[in-house]
Amino acid sequence: MLQRSNIVSPEEELQDFYEELRAQHVTPAWISGGVGVEPKSKAVPYVWHWRDLRPQAMRAAQLVGTEQAERRVLRLHNPELAGSSASNTLVANIQIVMPGEIARAHRHSPSALRFIIEGRGGYTVVNGARIPMFPGDLVLTPNWTWHDHANDTDAPMIWLDGLDTPLVRMLEAGFYEQYGEEAQPVGEGSDPSLMKYGVGGLRPAWEPAPTARYSPLWHYPLSQARAALERLAAEGAGSPFDGVIMEYTNPVTGGPAMPTIACYIQLLQPGEHTQAHRQVCCTNYHVIEGSGYSLVGGRQLDWEDKDVFTVPTWTFHEHVNTGDRPALLFSFTDAPVMKALDLYREEAKGK
Numbered sequence: 001m002l003q004r005s006n007i008v009s010p011e012e013e014l015q016d017f018y019e020e021l022r023a024q025h026v027t028p029a030w031i032s033g034g035v036g037v038e039p040k041s042k043a044v045p046y047v048w049h050w051r052d053l054r055p056q057a058m059r060a061a062q063l064v065g066t067e068q069a070e071r072r073v074l075r076l077h078n079p080e081l082a083g084s085s086a087s088n089t090l091v092a093n094i095q096i097v098m099p100g101e102i103a104r105a106h107r108h109s110p111s112a113l114r115f116i117i118e119g120r121g122g123y124t125v126v127n128g129a130r131i132p133m134f135p136g137d138l139v140l141t142p143n144w145t146w147h148d149h150a151n152d153t154d155a156p157m158i159w160l161d162g163l164d165t166p167l168v169r170m171l172e173a174g175f176y177e178q179y180g181e182e183a184q185p186v187g188e189g190s191d192p193s194l195m196k197y198g199v200g201g202l203r204p205a206w207e208p209a210p211t212a213r214y215s216p217l218w219h220y221p222l223s224q225a226r227a228a229l230e231r232l233a234a235e236g237a238g239s240p241f242d243g244v245i246m247e248y249t250n251p252v253t254g255g256p257a258m259p260t261i262a263c264y265i266q267l268l269q270p271g272e273h274t275q276a277h278r279q280v281c282c283t284n285y286h287v288i289e290g291s292g293y294s295l296v297g298g299r300q301l302d303w304e305d306k307d308v309f310t311v312p313t314w315t316f317h318e319h320v321n322t323g324d325r326p327a328l329l330f331s332f333t334d335a336p337v338m339k340a341l342d343l344y345r346e347e348a349k350g351k
């Protein structure tokens, strides 16, 4: 009869054996832990308040120039993660560009998004396309696209940066290149990606459909997103877990904005308290406007306008709008990575 074997060895002999293995750079798997029964993130739920972040961004702008700093960026780092990132695979940073300043052109294999918090009318150039930046707008600078930023206004431009750098670093797939000039030449047309791809269901027929896996639309204005959310909210539509939530999609494929990062915007009605669920993806949130709190893995994260908070993977979370106006939340997750690798799951609490 076949059965599991029951060999018992003296502890001393085992330790000698393990010591020998260690010297040979070999590890016995039976004493070194494997996959848990479910994901347990090292990251913890955490909120960064705008009232703390903004003065420090302004201080950074006084102390450090954009000659010294390739990008004047404050990284929000999760208290329990070794690296300086808000979540396991995705950073959430605050970047500030002062009046008259540029952040010179470069490109990298990590994908990036910009969500504008403050300032009206500075711009980002992506592969020669000039994209104006207004509060609440989402701007993409996808994988390996040239990008530089400029502030030609008389007020600071501040935005949230989201990048997949921790993931790309873990995969040892990072490339970076400096552009030959400080800034890219700006091509023709005003906001060309929005002109070509910013109307749902229509694309320029004189050009072949773009084949890049990232979205050819690089500018998603808040005005369009807000109008869509308000129309659906007025009809009582939405999810019990997230209220009226919409994904910023690649208009050609219907898929996520970028292969590694999915972006969402959601509206929570005054008094709305969503049901708890959890997903195999980490999520960073930015409060566009509104006030309330989220219960995340047993912690209460109080938030108001412009705060940033993080929900680690496989952590139950529910949102509560305690204000008297609709709350708008922007969020970005690594769900596309999980889905591409068949690792994605979601679960409602109590199910």
Ligand SMILES: [Fe+2]
Pocket: 106, 107, 108, 112, 147
């Ligand atoms: Fe960059």
